[in-house]
Amino acid sequence: MTTPEPAPSGAIYDLGYQGYEGPRLGRLYALWSLYLLSLRNAFGIGRGALPKVLAFGLVVFAFTPAVVTLIVGAVVPADDFEIFAPRDYYGIIQFILVIFVAAIASDLVGNDRRSRTLALYFSRPIERDDYALAKIAALSSSLLALTVLPQVVMFAGNALGAANGLDWMRDNVDDVPRFVASGLILCVTFGAVGILVASYAERRAFALISVVAIFFVSLTVVGIIISEIDSDQVRWSLFLSPLHVIDGSTAYIFDAIPQVDEFSRNGEPINQVAWADFPGYIWPLASLAWAALASAIVVRRFRGSI
Amino acid sequence: MTRTLLMLTAHQLLGQRRAIVIALLALIPIVITLLYRLAGDTEGAYGFTVDMVGGFVFTLLLPIGALVFGTAALGSEVEDGTIVYLLARPIARWRIVVAKAVVASLATMVLTVPATLIMVLIALEGLGSDSLWLAAVVAGIAGSIVYSTLFVGLSTITGRALIIGLVYVFVWEAFITSLFDGTRWISVRQYVFGISDALTSAPEVTASLDGSQALIASAIVVAVSLLVGVRFLKRFEIGEQS
Numbered sequence: 001m002t003t004p005e006p007a008p009s010g011a012i013y014d015l016g017y018q019g020y021e022g023p024r025l026g027r028l029y030a031l032w033s034l035y036l037l038s039l040r041n042a043f044g045i046g047r048g049a050l051p052k053v054l055a056f057g058l059v060v061f062a063f064t065p066a067v068v069t070l071i072v073g074a075v076v077p078a079d080d081f082e083i084f085a086p087r088d089y090y091g092i093i094q095f096i097l098v099i100f101v102a103a104i105a106s107d108l109v110g111n112d113r114r115s116r117t118l119a120l121y122f123s124r125p126i127e128r129d130d131y132a133l134a135k136i137a138a139l140s141s142s143l144l145a146l147t148v149l150p151q152v153v154m155f156a157g158n159a160l161g162a163a164n165g166l167d168w169m170r171d172n173v174d175d176v177p178r179f180v181a182s183g184l185i186l187c188v189t190f191g192a193v194g195i196l197v198a199s200y201a202e203r204r205a206f207a208l209i210s211v212v213a214i215f216f217v218s219l220t221v222v223g224i225i226i227s228e229i230d231s232d233q234v235r236w237s238l239f240l241s242p243l244h245v246i247d248g249s250t251a252y253i254f255d256a257i258p259q260v261d262e263f264s265r266n267g268e269p270i271n272q273v274a275w276a277d278f279p280g281y282i283w284p285l286a287s288l289a290w291a292a293l294a295s296a297i298v299v300r301r302f303r304g305s306i
Numbered sequence: 307m308t309r310t311l312l313m314l315t316a317h318q319l320l321g322q323r324r325a326i327v328i329a330l331l332a333l334i335p336i337v338i339t340l341l342y343r344l345a346g347d348t349e350g351a352y353g354f355t356v357d358m359v360g361g362f363v364f365t366l367l368l369p370i371g372a373l374v375f376g377t378a379a380l381g382s383e384v385e386d387g388t389i390v391y392l393l394a395r396p397i398a399r400w401r402i403v404v405a406k407a408v409v410a411s412l413a414t415m416v417l418t419v420p421a422t423l424i425m426v427l428i429a430l431e432g433l434g435s436d437s438l439w440l441a442a443v444v445a446g447i448a449g450s451i452v453y454s455t456l457f458v459g460l461s462t463i464t465g466r467a468l469i470i471g472l473v474y475v476f477v478w479e480a481f482i483t484s485l486f487d488g489t490r491w492i493s494v495r496q497y498v499f500g501i502s503d504a505l506t507s508a509p510e511v512t513a514s515l516d517g518s519q520a521l522i523a524s525a526i527v528v529a530v531s532l533l534v535g536v537r538f539l540k541r542f543e544i545g546e547q548s
Binding site for chain 2: 096098
């Protein structure tokens, strides 16, 4: 752009105001910046001490099963020794994931509203839809550190610890695409649902409780309905519980949906999923449907007045 | 003055939209029980009641209610800055902490106890045998007091009491306690189960702590929470919260 030499405009004082002439990086760059900022905020980087302790504390909890497996694997000299198998991993740390989602989602969405920076974002090239999706993407990506990362560490550690690392790798290499795929589906679903619930709560405290309640109350209520109400129609209620759906998705991807027996109905969520006897591929699809629906509602939410 | 404080806190806790949403949570067990009765089969009504009380009321409704009320009783005053007006009054700090803990406990009881009783009445068409209802109600009351007081104490230490309480309930009590048996001593949930187990002869109710152990541990938790709460509120410095 060529600007004509600005005429001297200061009547008495020249305050030195200048127009910006550098490159305009545009909407995509703004989106990328917002994503990176949110991702940093998720782990408390650039914030106080407590958010860091909280986020990394939960990461440590999520790594516990992997670390335990590696330590025991190093002590016990058997090759096929597994305490926590990759297919069970996400189910074991589910509670930690939900707390992490609640804590981070309420921060990511709530802080901008509380400190009134939301209006500033929307006055920049960033669109409202971009904002909503950047937040979901940031939460989902931060979840990778609690899901896929411990699996990778566990896999690498087991391979290095095995008597014949290459053989072990050859036997177990199938697990890698499986835990990556199921982990990605889990992260996207958790991220979208978390941001959805948090974006509707006005106070941060309430956002926290609501996210936790949505996951756990639906898990418990659907679990009780399935096991106690004697009707085959109740199997459809499984789709209302995101944790059931994600369990089913992970089990299907690992080809590990358990056998149905007479106790399945009263058992763990995954046994209830098996009891419902839907075709297995429906679980990853249902999980992605949850993610898509939640994202759509979040986008709608931020288009309205905040 | 103490009465004013109690009324004021009750108004703060129960007079908001938050209380309505939490009350909806208490309706869930009643609705499920009605569904269960409508579905016809009442053979396993006994086991169903035990499952509902142990699996929903004691593990979800009670801790969530206590978290909301316990951390809000003092915590929201600190967050909104209105604690200043309270501390400037000539009320002993211990009175403030105790009043807040009492009201938070009562609010949690109001949330859990009627829901439990109505549920038992619908499921068992009466109070049932083995004084199951008594165990559920007494353990619910004890749990309300212990959890609420614990979270009131916690909220005097940190402004992020809610998330720390959530981690305690859903990571420590639910996850760590299931892995390491020795941690049952530091789990309010186990105290609640212990107390309810001691009060009923129903074989479906089992606990890893016995009644007197659970009662002693509960009393210790309440006392320590109150002491810590009073100590931190005495040293509270205005305008320096994180």
